[in-house]
Amino acid sequence: MTADFVRLAASSDIAEGQSRGFDPRPARLDRSANNRSGGDSDVMFVVRHQGQLYGWLNSCPHIPGSPMAWRKDAYLNASGSHVCCHAHGALFEPDTGLCVQGPCQGGHLTAVPGLYEEAGEIRLRIRAAVAG
Protein backbone atom coordinates (compact mmCIF):
# COMPACT_ATOMS: atom_id res chain seq x y z
CA MET A 1 0.00 0.00 0.00
CA THR A 2 1.31 3.36 -0.92
CA ALA A 3 0.24 6.41 1.01
CA ASP A 4 -1.05 9.37 -0.96
CA PHE A 5 0.82 11.77 1.27
CA VAL A 6 4.26 12.39 2.67
CA ARG A 7 4.73 13.16 6.33
CA LEU A 8 6.67 16.40 6.63
CA ALA A 9 6.84 16.68 10.41
CA ALA A 10 4.94 16.23 13.64
CA SER A 11 2.36 18.98 14.22
CA SER A 12 4.24 19.91 17.37
CA ASP A 13 7.40 20.56 15.32
CA ILE A 14 6.01 23.86 14.05
CA ALA A 15 4.57 25.99 16.84
CA GLU A 16 2.73 29.28 16.42
CA GLY A 17 4.95 31.88 14.76
CA GLN A 18 7.52 29.31 13.63
CA SER A 19 8.66 28.09 10.25
CA ARG A 20 10.40 25.05 8.86
CA GLY A 21 11.82 24.14 5.46
CA PHE A 22 11.37 20.84 3.61
CA ASP A 23 12.30 19.04 0.46
CA PRO A 24 9.25 16.77 0.03
CA ARG A 25 10.64 14.71 -2.84
CA PRO A 26 10.67 11.19 -1.39
CA ALA A 27 14.37 10.59 -1.88
CA ARG A 28 15.20 13.89 -0.28
CA LEU A 29 12.78 14.18 2.60
CA ASP A 30 14.93 12.46 5.18
CA ARG A 31 17.88 14.47 4.15
CA SER A 32 15.92 17.68 4.33
CA ALA A 33 14.51 16.81 7.72
CA ASN A 34 17.71 15.51 9.22
CA ASN A 35 20.34 17.63 7.61
CA ARG A 36 20.38 20.96 9.35
CA SER A 37 22.78 22.39 6.84
CA GLY A 38 21.61 25.31 4.76
CA GLY A 39 23.53 24.10 1.74
CA ASP A 40 20.79 21.75 0.68
CA SER A 41 18.23 24.35 -0.17
CA ASP A 42 14.69 23.48 0.85
CA VAL A 43 12.09 23.37 -1.89
CA MET A 44 9.29 24.66 0.35
CA PHE A 45 8.61 25.90 3.82
CA VAL A 46 5.71 25.75 6.23
CA VAL A 47 4.73 28.50 8.63
CA ARG A 48 2.12 28.43 11.38
CA HIS A 49 0.23 31.71 11.65
CA GLN A 50 -2.78 32.18 13.96
CA GLY A 51 -3.04 28.44 14.33
CA GLN A 52 -3.20 27.74 10.59
CA LEU A 53 -0.48 26.14 8.49
CA TYR A 54 0.64 27.72 5.24
CA GLY A 55 3.02 26.15 2.75
CA TRP A 56 5.04 28.29 0.34
CA LEU A 57 7.64 27.55 -2.28
CA ASN A 58 11.13 28.55 -1.15
CA SER A 59 11.50 31.01 -3.99
CA CYS A 60 11.45 34.78 -3.69
CA PRO A 61 9.36 36.44 -6.44
CA HIS A 62 12.13 39.06 -6.70
CA ILE A 63 14.59 36.54 -8.11
CA PRO A 64 12.69 33.30 -8.78
CA GLY A 65 14.43 30.30 -7.33
CA SER A 66 16.40 32.28 -4.79
CA PRO A 67 16.17 30.76 -1.31
CA MET A 68 14.57 32.84 1.42
CA ALA A 69 15.84 31.69 4.83
CA TRP A 70 19.03 33.11 6.32
CA ARG A 71 19.74 29.86 8.03
CA LYS A 72 18.02 26.50 8.14
CA ASP A 73 14.29 26.99 8.88
CA ALA A 74 14.62 30.77 9.48
CA TYR A 75 11.95 32.06 7.10
CA LEU A 76 10.39 34.70 9.36
CA ASN A 77 11.36 38.21 10.38
CA ALA A 78 12.65 38.90 13.88
CA SER A 79 9.21 39.45 15.42
CA GLY A 80 7.66 36.46 13.64
CA SER A 81 4.96 38.67 12.14
CA HIS A 82 5.95 38.16 8.50
CA VAL A 83 7.64 35.74 6.18
CA CYS A 84 10.92 37.38 5.23
CA CYS A 85 13.21 36.86 2.27
CA HIS A 86 16.65 37.19 3.78
CA ALA A 87 18.19 38.18 0.48
CA HIS A 88 17.03 41.79 0.80
CA GLY A 89 14.61 41.73 3.72
CA ALA A 90 11.36 41.58 1.71
CA LEU A 91 8.34 40.99 3.97
CA PHE A 92 5.33 38.83 3.08
CA GLU A 93 2.00 38.24 4.82
CA PRO A 94 2.26 34.69 6.15
CA ASP A 95 -1.33 33.80 5.21
CA THR A 96 -1.74 35.45 1.79
CA GLY A 97 1.88 35.46 0.62
CA LEU A 98 1.54 39.10 -0.44
CA CYS A 99 4.81 41.05 -0.40
CA VAL A 100 4.23 44.22 1.62
CA GLN A 101 7.80 45.57 1.72
CA GLY A 102 10.90 45.01 -0.36
CA PRO A 103 11.97 44.57 -3.97
CA CYS A 104 8.96 42.44 -4.95
CA GLN A 105 6.27 44.45 -3.11
CA GLY A 106 2.83 43.73 -4.56
CA GLY A 107 4.04 40.29 -5.71
CA HIS A 108 3.11 36.97 -4.18
CA LEU A 109 4.77 33.85 -2.88
CA THR A 110 3.72 30.64 -4.62
CA ALA A 111 1.48 28.45 -2.47
CA VAL A 112 2.23 24.73 -2.15
CA PRO A 113 -1.06 22.85 -2.56
CA GLY A 114 -2.07 19.81 -0.54
CA LEU A 115 -0.78 20.75 2.89
CA TYR A 116 -2.88 19.45 5.79
CA GLU A 117 -2.72 18.22 9.38
CA GLU A 118 -4.01 14.85 10.50
CA ALA A 119 -3.24 12.48 13.33
CA GLY A 120 -0.76 14.90 14.82
CA GLU A 121 1.21 15.11 11.59
CA ILE A 122 1.87 17.76 8.99
CA ARG A 123 1.31 16.09 5.66
CA LEU A 124 1.58 16.92 2.01
CA ARG A 125 -0.85 15.21 -0.40
CA ILE A 126 0.96 13.79 -3.39
CA ARG A 127 -0.20 12.60 -6.76
CA ALA A 128 -0.56 8.84 -7.18
CA ALA A 129 1.99 8.86 -9.97
CA VAL A 130 4.56 10.31 -7.64
CA ALA A 131 3.58 8.06 -4.75
CA GLY A 132 3.69 4.93 -6.89
Add this chain to the structure above:
Amino acid sequence: MKIIGLDSLVFGVPDLEACRQYLRDYGLETVAEDDNSGCYEALDGTSVVLFRADNPSLPAAPTAGCMLRKTIFGVADTDTLSAIAEELGKDREVKVLDDGSIEALDDTGFMLGFQLTVRRPLDLAGEISNAPGAAVQRPINSLAVNNSKARIQPRTLSHIVYFVPDVAKAEAFYVERLGFRCTDRFIGVGPFLQPPGCLDHHTHFLIGAPAFMTGVEHFTFHFGGPTEVIQNGHNFIEKGYQAFWGPGRHVFGSNWFWYFNSPFACHVEMDADMDMFDLEWSAREAPISADASQAFLLGYRQRWFPGPGAPVNGDYEG
Protein backbone atom coordinates in the same frame (compact mmCIF):
# COMPACT_ATOMS: atom_id res chain seq x y z
CA MET B 1 41.88 63.21 -0.76
CA LYS B 2 43.34 60.09 0.78
CA ILE B 3 40.24 57.99 1.36
CA ILE B 4 41.63 54.53 2.03
CA GLY B 5 38.45 52.49 2.08
CA LEU B 6 35.70 51.29 4.37
CA ASP B 7 36.52 51.23 8.09
CA SER B 8 33.17 50.23 9.49
CA LEU B 9 29.51 49.55 8.73
CA VAL B 10 26.94 50.43 11.38
CA PHE B 11 23.66 48.50 11.42
CA GLY B 12 20.48 48.89 13.45
CA VAL B 13 19.00 45.41 13.64
CA PRO B 14 15.74 43.98 15.01
CA ASP B 15 17.36 40.65 15.95
CA LEU B 16 20.62 41.54 17.70
CA GLU B 17 21.36 38.02 18.91
CA ALA B 18 20.95 36.52 15.45
CA CYS B 19 23.21 39.16 13.91
CA ARG B 20 25.89 38.71 16.57
CA GLN B 21 26.01 34.96 16.01
CA TYR B 22 26.05 35.43 12.27
CA LEU B 23 29.10 37.70 12.38
CA ARG B 24 30.97 35.42 14.78
CA ASP B 25 30.28 32.40 12.59
CA TYR B 26 31.37 34.41 9.55
CA GLY B 27 34.74 34.75 11.26
CA LEU B 28 34.79 38.23 12.77
CA GLU B 29 36.26 38.77 16.23
CA THR B 30 34.01 40.10 19.00
CA VAL B 31 35.79 43.13 20.46
CA ALA B 32 32.95 44.76 22.39
CA GLU B 33 29.50 43.62 23.38
CA ASP B 34 26.77 44.74 25.73
CA ASP B 35 23.00 44.27 25.92
CA ASN B 36 22.34 46.78 23.18
CA SER B 37 25.32 46.73 20.85
CA GLY B 38 28.41 44.95 19.61
CA CYS B 39 31.53 45.48 17.54
CA TYR B 40 32.99 42.70 15.35
CA GLU B 41 36.40 43.11 13.78
CA ALA B 42 38.43 41.71 10.93
CA LEU B 43 42.16 41.14 11.43
CA ASP B 44 43.05 44.73 10.53
CA GLY B 45 40.52 46.36 12.87
CA THR B 46 37.85 47.19 10.27
CA SER B 47 34.46 46.18 11.56
CA VAL B 48 30.73 45.76 11.59
CA VAL B 49 29.02 47.57 14.47
CA LEU B 50 25.57 46.49 15.65
CA PHE B 51 22.91 48.34 17.60
CA ARG B 52 19.32 47.46 18.30
CA ALA B 53 17.13 48.98 15.60
CA ASP B 54 15.29 51.22 18.07
CA ASN B 55 18.48 52.86 19.37
CA PRO B 56 17.73 56.60 19.27
CA SER B 57 21.38 57.57 18.70
CA LEU B 58 21.45 55.91 15.27
CA PRO B 59 21.12 57.94 12.08
CA ALA B 60 17.97 57.15 10.10
CA ALA B 61 18.05 54.51 7.36
CA PRO B 62 17.27 55.69 3.82
CA THR B 63 14.21 53.38 3.67
CA ALA B 64 12.20 51.32 6.15
CA GLY B 65 13.63 48.02 4.90
CA CYS B 66 17.30 49.07 5.14
CA MET B 67 19.20 48.14 8.31
CA LEU B 68 22.42 49.95 7.39
CA ARG B 69 22.61 53.21 9.33
CA LYS B 70 26.08 54.49 8.58
CA THR B 71 29.01 53.76 6.27
CA ILE B 72 32.30 54.86 7.82
CA PHE B 73 35.35 55.56 5.67
CA GLY B 74 38.91 55.48 6.90
CA VAL B 75 41.11 58.34 5.68
CA ALA B 76 44.88 58.71 5.88
CA ASP B 77 45.27 62.12 7.53
CA THR B 78 43.55 65.11 9.09
CA ASP B 79 44.09 67.13 5.92
CA THR B 80 41.76 64.73 4.16
CA LEU B 81 39.17 65.09 6.92
CA SER B 82 39.36 68.88 6.60
CA ALA B 83 39.14 68.74 2.82
CA ILE B 84 36.05 66.50 2.97
CA ALA B 85 34.40 68.72 5.59
CA GLU B 86 35.05 71.79 3.46
CA GLU B 87 33.84 70.19 0.24
CA LEU B 88 30.66 68.65 1.65
CA GLY B 89 30.01 71.71 3.82
CA LYS B 90 29.31 73.68 0.64
CA ASP B 91 25.84 72.25 0.29
CA ARG B 92 24.96 70.10 3.32
CA GLU B 93 25.33 69.80 7.05
CA VAL B 94 28.66 68.29 8.13
CA LYS B 95 28.74 67.26 11.78
CA VAL B 96 31.97 66.93 13.75
CA LEU B 97 31.54 64.19 16.34
CA ASP B 98 33.25 63.93 19.74
CA ASP B 99 35.78 61.41 18.43
CA GLY B 100 36.95 63.89 15.78
CA SER B 101 35.24 62.07 12.91
CA ILE B 102 32.80 63.85 10.64
CA GLU B 103 29.50 62.77 9.20
CA ALA B 104 27.27 63.87 6.35
CA LEU B 105 24.62 62.40 4.07
CA ASP B 106 25.44 61.35 0.52
CA ASP B 107 23.10 62.34 -2.32
CA THR B 108 21.04 59.14 -1.97
CA GLY B 109 20.42 59.45 1.76
CA PHE B 110 23.07 57.11 3.14
CA MET B 111 24.78 58.54 6.22
CA LEU B 112 28.53 58.61 5.76
CA GLY B 113 31.25 58.95 8.37
CA PHE B 114 34.91 59.83 7.82
CA GLN B 115 37.60 59.12 10.39
CA LEU B 116 41.35 58.68 10.65
CA THR B 117 41.57 55.07 9.65
CA VAL B 118 41.58 52.40 12.34
CA ARG B 119 43.27 49.94 10.00
CA ARG B 120 46.25 48.16 11.49
CA PRO B 121 48.92 47.15 8.99
CA LEU B 122 48.81 43.40 8.33
CA ASP B 123 51.92 41.34 7.74
CA LEU B 124 50.48 38.08 6.46
CA ALA B 125 51.21 36.07 3.34
CA GLY B 126 48.35 35.64 0.92
CA GLU B 127 47.41 32.34 -0.61
CA ILE B 128 50.41 31.28 -2.64
CA SER B 129 50.13 28.62 -5.33
CA ASN B 130 53.14 26.47 -6.16
CA ALA B 131 52.98 27.33 -9.84
CA PRO B 132 55.76 25.79 -11.94
CA GLY B 133 58.11 28.50 -13.13
CA ALA B 134 56.92 31.17 -10.73
CA ALA B 135 59.57 33.04 -8.75
CA VAL B 136 57.40 33.07 -5.63
CA GLN B 137 56.40 29.67 -4.22
CA ARG B 138 55.22 28.52 -0.81
CA PRO B 139 58.03 27.80 1.63
CA ILE B 140 59.33 24.25 1.31
CA ASN B 141 57.67 21.85 3.80
CA SER B 142 54.76 24.25 4.38
CA LEU B 143 51.18 23.06 3.90
CA ALA B 144 48.56 24.65 1.67
CA VAL B 145 45.63 22.92 3.36
CA ASN B 146 44.91 23.17 7.04
CA ASN B 147 41.77 21.24 7.81
CA SER B 148 42.09 21.64 11.54
CA LYS B 149 42.29 25.41 11.70
CA ALA B 150 39.61 26.34 14.17
CA ARG B 151 38.57 29.58 12.55
CA ILE B 152 39.23 31.41 9.34
CA GLN B 153 39.25 35.17 9.90
CA PRO B 154 38.48 37.84 7.35
CA ARG B 155 41.31 40.30 6.83
CA THR B 156 39.67 43.60 5.99
CA LEU B 157 36.34 45.23 5.14
CA SER B 158 36.24 45.22 1.37
CA HIS B 159 33.18 46.70 -0.26
CA ILE B 160 29.52 47.58 -0.09
CA VAL B 161 26.90 47.57 -2.81
CA TYR B 162 24.04 50.05 -2.70
CA PHE B 163 20.68 50.02 -4.47
CA VAL B 164 20.18 53.63 -5.58
CA PRO B 165 17.24 55.21 -7.42
CA ASP B 166 19.38 57.61 -9.47
CA VAL B 167 22.70 56.07 -10.45
CA ALA B 168 24.04 59.15 -12.26
CA LYS B 169 23.37 61.36 -9.26
CA ALA B 170 24.73 58.86 -6.76
CA GLU B 171 27.85 58.25 -8.85
CA ALA B 172 28.44 61.98 -9.38
CA PHE B 173 28.52 62.53 -5.62
CA TYR B 174 31.28 60.00 -5.07
CA VAL B 175 33.24 60.96 -8.19
CA GLU B 176 32.93 64.74 -8.19
CA ARG B 177 32.76 65.44 -4.47
CA LEU B 178 35.00 62.74 -3.00
CA GLY B 179 37.36 61.95 -5.87
CA PHE B 180 36.31 58.34 -6.49
CA ARG B 181 36.72 56.93 -9.98
CA CYS B 182 34.84 54.38 -12.01
CA THR B 183 36.98 51.29 -12.67
CA ASP B 184 34.39 49.30 -14.67
CA ARG B 185 30.71 49.59 -15.45
CA PHE B 186 27.77 47.30 -16.10
CA ILE B 187 25.71 49.20 -18.65
CA GLY B 188 22.22 49.89 -17.37
CA VAL B 189 23.16 48.77 -13.86
CA GLY B 190 25.91 50.96 -12.45
CA PRO B 191 29.58 51.64 -11.79
CA PHE B 192 32.27 50.00 -9.71
CA LEU B 193 33.90 52.80 -7.72
CA GLN B 194 37.38 53.13 -6.23
CA PRO B 195 38.26 55.78 -3.63
CA PRO B 196 41.24 58.03 -4.30
CA GLY B 197 43.54 56.44 -1.66
CA CYS B 198 42.85 52.83 -2.61
CA LEU B 199 43.95 50.41 -5.34
CA ASP B 200 41.18 47.82 -4.97
CA HIS B 201 38.97 47.42 -8.04
CA HIS B 202 36.04 48.62 -5.95
CA THR B 203 34.93 49.54 -2.49
CA HIS B 204 31.51 50.46 -3.90
CA PHE B 205 29.23 49.15 -6.60
CA LEU B 206 25.99 50.99 -7.35
CA ILE B 207 22.89 49.27 -8.71
CA GLY B 208 20.03 51.31 -10.14
CA ALA B 209 16.73 50.27 -8.53
CA PRO B 210 13.31 51.71 -7.68
CA ALA B 211 13.36 54.26 -4.83
CA PHE B 212 11.58 51.92 -2.40
CA MET B 213 14.51 49.50 -2.72
CA THR B 214 17.12 52.06 -1.70
CA GLY B 215 19.43 50.15 0.59
CA VAL B 216 22.14 47.54 0.53
CA GLU B 217 22.57 44.59 -1.84
CA HIS B 218 25.59 43.19 0.03
CA PHE B 219 28.76 43.88 1.93
CA THR B 220 31.89 41.77 2.22
CA PHE B 221 35.29 41.32 3.79
CA HIS B 222 38.43 40.21 1.96
CA PHE B 223 39.77 36.81 2.97
CA GLY B 224 43.32 35.54 2.48
CA GLY B 225 42.59 33.67 -0.74
CA PRO B 226 40.16 31.42 -2.59
CA THR B 227 40.82 28.46 -0.29
CA GLU B 228 39.80 30.54 2.72
CA VAL B 229 36.64 31.77 0.99
CA ILE B 230 35.60 28.29 -0.06
CA GLN B 231 36.57 26.55 3.17
CA ASN B 232 34.96 29.24 5.33
CA GLY B 233 31.84 29.25 3.16
CA HIS B 234 31.64 25.47 3.33
CA ASN B 235 31.90 25.58 7.12
CA PHE B 236 29.32 28.38 7.24
CA ILE B 237 26.81 26.28 5.32
CA GLU B 238 27.44 23.30 7.57
CA LYS B 239 26.58 25.54 10.52
CA GLY B 240 23.17 25.96 8.86
CA TYR B 241 23.58 29.19 6.89
CA GLN B 242 21.98 29.65 3.50
CA ALA B 243 24.11 30.27 0.43
CA PHE B 244 22.71 32.50 -2.30
CA TRP B 245 25.32 32.56 -5.08
CA GLY B 246 28.71 30.96 -5.35
CA PRO B 247 31.40 30.07 -4.91
CA GLY B 248 32.62 31.56 -8.14
CA ARG B 249 34.94 34.14 -9.60
CA HIS B 250 33.77 37.47 -10.93
CA VAL B 251 34.98 38.91 -14.21
CA PHE B 252 35.08 42.61 -13.26
CA GLY B 253 37.48 42.76 -10.31
CA SER B 254 38.40 39.06 -10.60
CA ASN B 255 37.40 38.51 -7.00
CA TRP B 256 36.33 35.10 -5.77
CA PHE B 257 32.86 35.37 -4.27
CA TRP B 258 30.38 33.48 -2.18
CA TYR B 259 27.16 35.26 -1.19
CA PHE B 260 24.90 34.27 1.68
CA ASN B 261 21.49 35.32 2.94
CA SER B 262 21.53 37.16 6.25
CA PRO B 263 19.45 38.80 8.98
CA PHE B 264 20.83 42.20 7.82
CA ALA B 265 18.26 42.66 5.00
CA CYS B 266 21.08 42.23 2.50
CA HIS B 267 23.42 39.55 1.26
CA VAL B 268 26.75 39.08 2.97
CA GLU B 269 29.68 37.98 0.83
CA MET B 270 33.05 36.38 1.46
CA ASP B 271 35.58 37.50 -1.14
CA ALA B 272 39.25 37.19 -2.02
CA ASP B 273 41.87 38.19 -4.55
CA MET B 274 40.41 41.31 -6.11
CA ASP B 275 42.33 43.04 -8.92
CA MET B 276 44.12 46.25 -8.03
CA PHE B 277 44.23 49.18 -10.41
CA ASP B 278 45.97 52.53 -10.52
CA LEU B 279 45.38 55.55 -12.73
CA GLU B 280 46.77 53.70 -15.76
CA TRP B 281 43.64 51.57 -15.85
CA SER B 282 40.79 52.46 -18.22
CA ALA B 283 37.29 51.40 -17.22
CA ARG B 284 35.57 48.66 -19.21
CA GLU B 285 31.86 48.62 -19.97
CA ALA B 286 29.68 45.60 -20.60
CA PRO B 287 26.01 44.69 -20.56
CA ILE B 288 25.33 42.53 -17.53
CA SER B 289 24.76 38.81 -18.07
CA ALA B 290 25.69 35.52 -16.47
CA ASP B 291 28.76 35.32 -18.69
CA ALA B 292 29.82 38.90 -17.97
CA SER B 293 29.29 38.47 -14.28
CA GLN B 294 31.41 35.42 -13.52
CA ALA B 295 34.12 33.29 -15.10
CA PHE B 296 32.65 30.17 -13.50
CA LEU B 297 30.15 29.21 -10.84
CA LEU B 298 30.39 26.30 -8.43
CA GLY B 299 28.17 25.15 -5.59
CA TYR B 300 28.22 23.58 -2.17
CA ARG B 301 28.40 19.81 -1.88
CA GLN B 302 28.73 17.59 1.14
CA ARG B 303 32.14 16.00 1.47
CA TRP B 304 32.22 12.69 -0.35
CA PHE B 305 34.66 10.08 -1.51
CA PRO B 306 34.38 7.33 -4.05
CA GLY B 307 34.37 4.12 -2.08
CA PRO B 308 32.28 1.82 0.09
CA GLY B 309 29.14 3.50 1.40
CA ALA B 310 28.94 6.05 -1.40
CA PRO B 311 25.35 6.71 -2.49
CA VAL B 312 24.45 5.06 -5.80
CA ASN B 313 23.78 8.43 -7.36
CA GLY B 314 27.20 9.66 -6.31
CA ASP B 315 25.52 12.52 -4.45
CA TYR B 316 24.95 14.28 -7.74
CA GLU B 317 21.19 14.14 -7.35
CA GLY B 318 19.30 17.39 -7.05
